[in-house]
Amino acid sequence: MKALDPAWRARFDPSQWFLEPCEEVGALFGLECVEMLLDERTPWQHLQILETRHFGRVMVLDGFLMLTQRDHFIYHEMLVHPALCSQRAPRRVLIIGGGDCGCLREVLRHDLVEHVVQVELDERVTRAAERFFPELCEANDDPRAELVFADGIGFVAAAAAGAFEVIIIDSTDPIGQAARLFDRAFYRQCRRVLGDTGVLAVQSESPMIHLEVLAGIRGELAAAGFPHVATLQFPQPTYPSGWWSATLAGGSAVAAVPGHAAGPLETRYYSRQVHQAALALPRFVSEALENSAGSG
């Protein structure tokens, strides 16, 4: 269809590319690959690790790109730091999913944190991360870290009220197994475990192409008893549309200027100014979210 650069088109060998279609919007994203490092059927999903030409190693689950070594820092920092920095004393943190351990590492940058539990369903994801993404797992031996391989929903249901100040939901897209991590029944359990002052952070898809999913997540959070909900947006070049979001929810205000310790954190994307700026949603996004809130 694109007539130009026939030389490139002739050279193009789809078998040498990781290709991820986003069928609902007729878009395609690809990364040139050098080598397949791991190709494993775990009890839960299809796990692949590829070496790309310019984005380092990438992790793929069921055909969807989860992270690249080049740009994952944006996602991990923006899912973790706004939540922790909005808390006065984030001592006990729970991560649901996040088997690549990237969120865990960011959480452990906070000196105030005393205990982090990461509850990942698929142990093979973490084992692959330890082997192929050692930088993400560099904090796994921190005595404050506890790795649990179990169903996050069961874990939260069994946790005591007020057991955590922060819960981070680092899940795959809301389809299949992960869909249950996006509904009000689960969020209601999170609300109970966080008490009135804790904060929940959930990856909430693309503000561009999943706006109705984002609105749905916010609606479920409100229905679960979180009176305060705030969405932050940030670029994520290797996710569909290159643009992603995280949503915070709490019994108390969550969209305040960041609190205790944004300054000394070692980050590449996050800063106090970036946190504040990420809360300023484009007009078409905030209008869509207001409208859906009004109707729900």
Add this chain to the structure above:
Amino acid sequence: MKALDPAWRARFDPSQWFLEPCEEVGALFGLECVEMLLDERTPWQHLQILETRHFGRVMVLDGFLMLTQRDHFIYHEMLVHPALCSQRAPRRVLIIGGGDCGCLREVLRHDLVEHVVQVELDERVTRAAERFFPELCEANDDPRAELVFADGIGFVAAAAAGAFEVIIIDSTDPIGQAARLFDRAFYRQCRRVLGDTGVLAVQSESPMIHLEVLAGIRGELAAAGFPHVATLQFPQPTYPSGWWSATLAGGSAVAAVPGHAAGPLETRYYSRQVHQAALALPRFVSEALENSAGSG
């Protein structure tokens, strides 16, 4: 390389997709196409208009996607409104390039504007926009608008000192013909034409994958005598990395809180808050820009 979803892979017919490789980072972006509407060799470039399945019509120049009907508003609003809103009285505006007329339309939303000149090298681009993107050209008949088809560099060189309050450079990437729009000789002429209080806005590529290009643009602007330079970033889902930037430059401060008229503007992305937020650069971007400023 990606073993999963063999069904999709078997279905995938590259000839039905617009595919744009970004060879320097080994990435690929694609949009599923329905029909080629125009395929023309103009005196200056290869111009194609395609109907896509979910992004509306798209314009492609020399194989690079210039705009889609679905997401161009972000780019056009963020290249135009921060510059005009930073001016107390943006009466006379010059657009260099911008043949699709998307910037022109945004400029004409400002009631204070009395005269806009759009200087596009390739008249065929504007004729194609009139035919296939009528919504972008809806303001072309505004009596304040003047369309000139000529070389922007010659136009600026011939313009009087202080002739414009705002210059917007809506160019293609800094290669080929367009490279001359990114150097200090041209910027120096812009500086003269803007006087001490005018503002220049230039599209300045991706903060992620063209960070050295962005740093170079800022360096050339400084070398051309603009003491104040500020970069804004925003998502642009169909450009490489899905993340883009615009850089403002002026003899006076350009990064202040927006001025006269951000409120009543009819926009989908831009707002006063979004303007302010777009100036908050992620840590790795601001550090890279500071370092290059220090060394140049």
